[in-house]
Amino acid sequence: MLTESKLDEDMDVDHSHHQVYVDNLSTQDHEQLLFNLKQVRNLVIGSNRNKTSMMACGVVPKLLHILTSVDSPPAVLVESAVVMGSLAQGTNTNRTELMEEGVMAIMMQGLAHTDQKFMEACLRFLRTMCISPNAPTEIIFQDGYVVPHMIQLLGRSPCTQECVAKILASCCKTPDQQELLLRNLAIPALSGLLTSKVNKIRLPALQCLAAMCHQNKLVCSAVASARYRDEPIHVIISNLLCRSLPSEIQLTAAKCLCSLSRAKAISCKDPIVVTKVLPCLVRMCKRDCSVHDRVAGAEALAFLVEEDVELQKTASITDHLIPTIASYLNVKDRKLHPSESVQNLKQAAFMAFAAISANDEEIRKKIIETEPLMDDMEQSMSDENYKVRLAAVRCLHSLSRSVQQLRTSFQDHGVWRPLMNILQTEQSEDLMVAASSTICNLLLEFSPSKSHIVESGAVIMFCQLTRSDNMYLRLNGIWGLMNMAFQSEQNIKNTILAQLGTEQLFKLLTDDNVDILMKTLGLLRNLLSSKSDIDIIMNSHNKQIMTAVVMILEGNHPPEVKEQTLCILANIADGNNAKDFIMSNEDILKKLTYYMRHENVKLQVAAVYCINNLVWKEEEGADMRQRKLKEFNVYKQLQSLLTSTHQVLFEKVKTALQQFAQ
Template sequence: MVKPCTDAILYVLLKDSTVIPHLMSLLSSSQRTQEYITQIFSHCCKTPEHQTVLFNHGAIQNIAPLLISPSYKVRMQALKCFSVLAYENTLVSMTLVNVLVAGEQLTQVFVKMMQRDQPVEMQLTAAKCLTYMCRAGAIRTDDSCIVLKTLPCLVRMCSKEHLLEERVEGAETLAYLMEPDVELQRIASTTDHLVAMLADYFKYPSSVSAITDIKRPILESGVIELLCSLTQSDSPALRVNGIWALMNMAFQADQKVKVEIVRSLGTEQLFRLLSDPDTNVLMKTLGLLRNLLSTRPHIDQIMCSHGKQIMQAVTLILEAEHSIEVKEQTLCILANIADGNTAKELIMTNDDMLQKIKYYMVLCICGLLLLLLAADQTQY
């Protein structure tokens, strides 16, 4: 089928005031006509001006009954119409919450369309409608249709069982829904391992074009900022989730991702995390540093910008009372720094650090000797 939306059609729709009312009157015709007309509307509604024109010509009242059409294609195109009408439009969104379809509130119709037994395309588009209505102020962020239905549906869309395009769209919509609301961020971060799913996108080689596009669903939609905000939570579990996801994102990541993580997190917050009383948070933060400081060009660039602060943090950890595992991770960070072309000078010119490295090397050698002696005595 040829796409009905062209610049010419858009021009006619806006220029001739009789066209849209005529198309509205045809919505009572055949299902095929309903499908095509709603498709024209959804494709041609691209600006607030277009939304206003369609709204003023009774788009909501005329299209709403099509949401319960026996034809899936008609229902789907009607749903898409509402998603483009509601996007960042308070007037449309406030009107939608009061619309009844066969005696049922429109929001509940959208909720039913998000059920797992519905096609993914329908679930995702219905979730977008409710997300846009919420962001426009027509639905409260603590409303059950958002917290218990829309949010879990969008989290579900991010899972591996879905196509890449669906996962990208789900992640973008989810980020848009959560952006202004800390409580939604908290709920989402503990729902169905969302943080793990988002971080998992960054484990793939950047040469895979589809995954590269997702990395780009994610960076542009502000997920890194969201994860960095989680690291400031009063809840240790949320701090662990946030820093753990950032650690995974930094693993074998390209330079742009690493720079964005460092920029969004900030050195002050990094210091706070390195002195966190929760050992899990500390270990994941050290893991993040290790992943950031990998690949020589990346090591040199990050240490050139933040080397003084990082070396200071490493020194504080080595001097403090910490477990063997924490000290081991910290020494691994030093090993990564030493692998840099220019970054290693920050170690080689630091007498205090060299003494600490020497001290731990002696400890390791002594420990190894003790193990050998113990093994030798066991033989006898």
């Protein structure tokens, strides 16, 4: 066993020895230089220690000098590029140093060289650099010449086909980059490679197309309409789902077709999707596949079915998928599956279950009844791995859409506790959005968790969310408050109003997002839901609420927003004393008469409903209110509406007219 001092001594000897080899690269004799380069190559190939030592001795500047010298012969250039490629296959630190030395730019210039062997050596270097972790892949897009030239190189040789496709697949990450490849005819250039019999060529071609298509409708549409030798490209891709091919090719082909389906470039009902892609991904989830394939298969499956109810139903009954995915959560042998693999399996399982259960009650029931899912999900919401926490919460969110399960399974598990803890401690907005969305469902009237959540300080927490810069957190904040206010006790309503404040209420009522505005109006409607509450709240906040009502009814808002606002007025009109705030406001009365004759029948119904509450003859002061409303021609307008063919409107009008004293 070597001592530390002995190791240091050996390293010093290596360093001194390697310095000689580096110094020998300064010779002007090209034949000798070629020999010296081969010696350096033999030293660094297969040894990260030698790579690091040679770089410490200054081999990179020497190689760059050779590569940029106009008189370097092709054989010397090739050998220099090969040595650079070997150095790139070392450690991340080695690659970082190569980047800092500007090697990438020099090697990209080499792509234009007339000597094919040198050009290919440069390509192999760039491939190694671009597929490495944390590589600055955007560098190939900085020079407008590089990408078009790379695409032209695709047809040169098997080496250029493999390397260029791999480089472009690794570097294509943004919509601008995807569309740059599209404009430079990458699709037809890659299409021919899909029919290659060489897996190491068709795989990177597939990977590049998958990267181009990912969440890009324009590229997906172009791929779906493209043909190669009169055959649609997406059909050629579907042929690569064959079981006899390597799983990585099958998975990449499936991912590419998933993108086309999600972008609606091909129909989700297309037999390719239903009978090829879906079964392939389900097959990849089986126990006999590798952990990598099981994770990738479940994640791709989740992406495929996430937005289509029929695909969710089909997936749920395909080849025992639900118990297969549940087995991801029951990994007992940690020696066979290290902690990272266990976490990846958990994340993939929760993602798949979240997608499959997004819309169907029966599927949710099957998933929830799969033991021990609820326990695993509850524990995973506190997992040290962020991705596992996020996937678990999103799965819980899908399952929490079930009315039946909120009343049963959710009652048996205190899932609201880790969710509230996430809102109190989490910094990630994505996780906070998922957690607050789930809590909104747990705050519905029939949920047994509602009282616990309210008692644990949810009002203050959700009021804070309404002040977030994140639109989705604001929406969930006001949504949660709306659910808490529904049929709640007066003290909860008072707390909501006190914590939210009228200034924030007005900010929410002027929010650009229609959903936020609708939920804020829903909150107001729930706050003003019983006669006693209506009078108490209006006595304190009548000026602000009436101002908000006028502002919205006058504003440029969709009909559903104005309908909700008119319903708030109808609630106010149901109060004992609150009616006076409408009757004393001529602007509001004019608005009511305007909406009684509006072309949108829902707005007419809401306006007449409000009039009904104002003129109800059994309530005190009805005669006086009826007389005043007659002055605003309300009675005549009601009579004119008796000709309506809309049954609900007709009944409301008929009831209102019966209240008027003759």
